Amino acid sequence: MAGYQDAAARIAARIASGMLMPGMQLGSERQLSEELAVSRLTLRAALTKLEADGLIYGMSRRGWFVSPPRFVYELDRRANYMLMAAAQDIGKTPASL
Template sequence: MRDEALPTVTAICRALIEQIDSGLLPAAGKLPAERRLSELFDTTRITLREALTQLEAQGLIYREERRGWFVSPPRLLYNPLVRSHFHEMVAGQNRVPATEVISARQVPASPAICAHLELPALSSVYQIRRARRVDGRLVLYVEHYLNPAYFPGILDCDLRQSLTDLYASRYDIRYGRVRFDMVPTALHGEAAAALRVAEGSPALRITRINRDQHGRIIDCDLEFWRHDAIHVSVEVPD
């Protein structure tokens, strides 16, 4: 970008932030089309896109493929130390959760999944791929990998519901110790398509390896959150 365009980018960012902070551009509200914004600010689409990209990086706005730009809603508070499932966590913050099942099948386990689940080479696992919404907005793509030995027939169940509840009601299995790994990442193709964003968009990847009440490793989750969708907050007790 040319140096002379930088003040324009700063001015656009400042103007849009003021509109968002004042509530004139409400949370989840759609921004005008890029052509309209470039005319409003008397600038080029390239300069405007740079400003919008900066605001997206700050988590203030987001873009959906073929739909345009929107103001980001409040982030969801996420405490990995609290034992609750997605629907319970979202509803507990007076938001509306929803889950869509993308696929559910038995597949060969990759070396990484074998390592996570402590399975031998050439094992197969149940893979459940789901997309999850908060207030209608796609925020999370997750791949669940289950050890089939513990969950016979689970692929025939309604997998839109909480797996936590399904494990307890059908298999008398409850989560015990859990390991979390969190790293910033870029969305791969399947995750990006599920969330309707461009491949390579920023995200937070959370890997959860779950044991049951007997200490057995039963499943692992690979979660890909939109980077502007959650606020990880942990308070460690005395």
């Protein structure tokens, strides 16, 4: 039986590989726990770790979603905020299209 760190690493690998895109909903806790062969309690610990790492976020009674990319505000550059956001494709996630 795998631990929560292993389960978190497997979900993080799916996010890094592009299998799970920003804004996509993860499966239900029951489905994920069966898929990863861990208990629901272990899965919740893994999801909490991923949320603390900023990879996912949870919405009450809706589920878990992949976090959008973080905005990097470069203080040493004098640039328009909107241009900087557009260059980083901020706000163009599948959920907002």
